[in-house]
Amino acid sequence: MSNANPPATFEAFPRRDGQLHVEQVPVADIAEAVGTPAYLYSAGALEAAHDGLAGAFAGRPALLCYAIKANMNLAVVSLLVRRGAGVDVTSGGELFRALRAGADPARIVYSGVGKRDDEIRAALEAGIKMFNVESRAELRHVDAVAGALGVRAPVAFRVNPDVDPKTHPYISTGLKTSKFGIPIGEATAAYAEAKALPNVDVRGVDCHIGSQLVSIEPFADALALVRDLVVELRAAGHAIEVVDVGGGLGVTYAEEVPPSPTAYAAAVTGAVGDLDCEIVVEPGRSIAANAGIFVTRVLYQKGSDEKHFVIVDGAMNDLLRPALYGSYQRVEPVGPARAGVRKVDIVGPVCESGDFLAKDRSFPSVEEGDLLAIRSAGAYGFAMSSNYNGRPRAVEVLVRGDRYEVVRERESLEDMIRGERIPQEL
Ligand code: LLP
Numbered sequence: 053m054s055n056a057n058p059p060a061t062f063e064a065f066p067r068r069d070g071q072l073h074v075e076q077v078p079v080a081d082i083a084e085a086v087g088t089p090a091y092l093y094s095a096g097a098l099e100a101a102h103d104g105l106a107g108a109f110a111g112r113p114a115l116l117c118y119a120i121k122a123n124m125n126l127a128v129v130s131l132l133v134r135r136g137a138g139v140d141v142t143s144g145g146e147l148f149r150a151l152r153a154g155a156d157p158a159r160i161v162y163s164g165v166g167k168r169d170d171e172i173r174a175a176l177e178a179g180i181k182m183f184n185v186e187s188r189a190e191l192r193h194v195d196a197v198a199g200a201l202g203v204r205a206p207v208a209f210r211v212n213p214d215v216d217p218k219t220h221p222y223i224s225t226g227l228k229t230s231k232f233g234i235p236i237g238e239a240t241a242a243y244a245e246a247k248a249l250p251n252v253d254v255r256g257v258d259c260h261i262g263s264q265l266v267s268i269e270p271f272a273d274a275l276a277l278v279r280d281l282v283v284e285l286r287a288a289g290h291a292i293e294v295v296d297v298g299g300g301l302g303v304t305y306a307e308e309v310p311p312s313p314t315a316y317a318a319a320v321t322g323a324v325g326d327l328d329c330e331i332v333v334e335p336g337r338s339i340a341a342n343a344g345i346f347v348t349r350v351l352y353q354k355g356s357d358e359k360h361f362v363i364v365d366g367a368m369n370d371l372l373r374p375a376l377y378g379s380y381q382r383v384e385p386v387g388p389a390r391a392g393v394r395k396v397d398i399v400g401p402v403c404e405s406g407d408f409l410a411k412d413r414s415f416p417s418v419e420e421g422d423l424l425a426i427r428s429a430g431a432y433g434f435a436m437s438s439n440y441n442g443r444p445r446a447v448e449v450l451v452r453g454d455r456y457e458v459v460r461e462r463e464s465l466e467d468m469i470r471g472e473r474i475p476q477e478l
Pocket of ligand 1: 140163164260262299300335336338373432
């Protein structure tokens with residue numbers, strides 16, 4: 053376990069003497085030392101978010117499996133694992149990262165619609181807690197791979213309850229038009245098939261309806277259906293011991309007021325708490341988003357009749373969410389705000405009009421060389437970054453108190469072309 057508990061409301065990014073800090077370190081000092089663009093994470097904020105949610109389920113048989121897709125840096129995962137978290141993985145690569153970060157395989161669940169045989173094998177060899185199986189075709193592969201290894205595979209089906217999570221369409225996963233899970237109406241038949249297979253053990257039921265949910269109702273609606281299903285499956289002779297309620301708890305990017313961890317836990321336990329099951333939760337965003345910022349430097353400015361552009365050295369390849377979802381993340385100057393406010397687009401160097409970090413934003417005046425911080429960047433920030441436009445990926449830094457460490461080096465140009473070859477014979 054880690055050191056002293058951070059307070060329940062942890063101020064990860066305080067402003068002191070006008071200067072934005074991560075915990076006790078001025079952002080400008082880190083940027084000076086490691087360059088920009090950069091992702092900076094607060095250890096205390098990660099721990100506070102983890103403890104807040106885990107604590108809300110205290111006294112229950114519950115396991116928090118951090119959805120590593122949100123932020124898969126080994127330092128972040130290892131910190132959460134040391135805090136007691138299990139991990140929700142979605143690929144062989146995430147499984148590899150979780151294990152490297154020290155996760156207990158018995159606390160790893162594996163979700164995702166397209167698991168390959170080699171990935172299934174790796175998970176079985178590691179001895180994971182449970183596969184969240186998303187189709188009957190996948191179930192047969194899990195059974196076959198387990199049979200070939202001479203082991204039994206613990207499984208749940210991810211059921212799709214057809215409940216609208218009222219979030220961005222790209223991150224809605226529990227509607228019947230979505231590729232995820234099996235329709236809840238087909239669950240009885242699917243579980244019957246699982247029971248008849250020689251190498252799988254039915255353990256649970258899983259459901260994840262979407263991400264960035266800011267109201268409790270969709271969770272409650274979906275879990276009410278899951279509850280009915282568990283009762284029905286038990287009546288049919290299935291030993292359902294685990295209910296995995298997925299992730300999805302939203303965070304504040306702008307003005308959203310997501311359910312508190314306590315309200316969320318109350319809704320979950322209100323729906324499925326009397327089933328005498330272990331409850332697995334798979335939070336990603338609510339653990340990491342507001343524990344990180346993305347720091348970028350102003351390169352140039354230019355204007356037209358219509359627009360004023362602030363061109364920065366971070367771009368959509370570094371932080372894709374605004375470009376991909378049109379999503380809003382707060383931006384602020386790292387130093388004291390300069391006088392004067394104007395409406396700006398904050399854009400990166402990538403050759404796409406979709407490459408913006410903020411659009412039509414009222415923002416204090418800036419000058420070349422100024423540092424800007426994009427808030428709420430700890431989840432689905434670095435994890436979704438790429439080398440598009442020949443841009444090496446950013447450095448990642450973890451801060452604790454008055455100390456910090458680079459936890460992923462900035463990619464070098466050589467890193468960026470590693471593995472590529474100019475063929476000699478073609
Ligand atoms: N479990 C499963 C099966 C998932 O598919 C996801 C997220 C989670 C858990 C974690 O959900 P969370 O607690 O983070 O909401 N890139 C998008 C988010 C994609 C979420 C995909 N699945 C974004 O930046 O908004």
